[in-house]
Amino acid sequence: MKSQATDGQQPTPGRANVTTRRWTVSLVWIVPIIAVLVGLSLVVHNWLQEGPTITITFKTGQGLTANKTQVKYRNVVIGQVTDVQLSADQKNVTATVKLAKTADTFTHQDSVFWVVRPRIGAGGISGIDTLLSGDFIGADAGQSKVRAKSFTGLENPPPITYGEPGKRFTLHSQDLGSLDIGSPVYLRKIPVGQVVSYALDAEGKGVNIDVFVNAPNDVYVTENTRFWNVSGVDVNVGANGFAVKTESLSALLLGGIAFRAPEYSPNDTPASEDKTFELFADQQSALAPPDGKAQYLALRFDQALRGLRVGAPVEFLGVEVGKVVAINLDFDEKQRSFPVNVGVVIYPQRLGKAHEKLLKALNHDPEDEAASARLMGSFVDRGLRAQARSGNLLTGQLYISLDFYPKAEKVAFDPAARPVRIPTIPGSLQQLQEQLQAMVERINKLPLESVANNLNGNLVELRKGLAQFNSKTLPSVQNTLQDVSKTLQSANSTLAEDSPQREQLTQTLDDLGRMSRSLRELSDYLSRHPESLLRGRPKDAPAQNLTLPVTE
Structure with missing residues (x-):
């Protein structure tokens, strides 16, 4: 049974022997593989070395050429323009720039770019080298940590670059004047800086x-430093003549700013970055001592004030203490006239030691407005008046003078009025006009017609008298002169040197001289011996003391 079962099973098939061949690379593929590897390595290398790509927007494409215009920093190439196209709104030009890997810092958000081309500005002539090499894009790396891909190009190069040592300050002025970007900043006539930008203030008033x-x-810019404009020429006319001052030839042509700390500011500390200062119009006003508290005064003139301008000086006894701040025409309903209201501001502290003595003598507090008004009222009672005077006869400019006029008419003063009102008197020109008018009126009252008639009659009589003198008197005078001439000729001939009359006259004069000497000697003797008139000559008297000289 067992053998039958075994015999009944099918035999298991055997596994065939499979022979495999090894895969080998043909030498034909070695070269292409190496080429691919080299290409890949180059691509990877270029990708690793490739810098960023940015776009810069300019208002015009002048000087920009794709694949030619370079980007430079400190005259080193850091990139190249790869494409130049119009912007979507067709109002600007967009330049695509490929920067080098080492120029990655120029993608900071506050980086700036501009086209370098020949320019003439306040700082001089720049970009001359582009006449040969062509225009290029200048760059300056920013300091922001934020990256950007798009930038707006500047129309003009920045006056300073990032990282330049120094400090930036802001000056406030009423107007720009002749200043411009690049105008120099001077310290004791040495250029130490420049103007970098300007703009209107928030209110548009400066x-x-x-x-x-x-x-x-920059350490010389202190907390009390004063800045002033040195553009143009400063001409002063004084008792010593003309004084012409200018900071430099560059400031004369291009404008400039000077600064210095006043002499009365010891222990001053350097100013901080971005501190704001006031820009004064000239050195005199900039370095003047502090004005102190201002006091406003109101003046009312019943005269025309042509030539008076806002900013005109206000003087007290010849010392400038303020300026005119307002001039307005008013209407007086009672008088039916048009007076002129003038507002002035004065600085009593400008009086110097006189102001200090005044405060000390009167124990006055300048912060007390009521006391200040009463003090001003006492001055008005003593004759303080305001007057518009001529400051320049050529230009007709006027200024306000505060002076004491003891003979001025008394006026009521209101100490509660604000601002304080100071009475006025007519100006010097108006007084002169009034005097001339009064003189003309007096001349008009004179009987000029009768005086003219009498003068005409006198002239007629004078003419008749002259005619009579010419016809009668003049011929007789001529005859008399002829007789006198003949007499003089006869006297000349008589008194000639060789004439006998002259010899006799000379001898007579000699005799008279000797007689005069004898009489003088006799008089001297009689004054010494008056008794000789009674007694006669003494017996022992010398004869030479008594006898007169014998005349020849």
């Missing part, structure tokens, strides 16, 4: 001017 002062001179 100009904010940003200046940069290079290190190490």
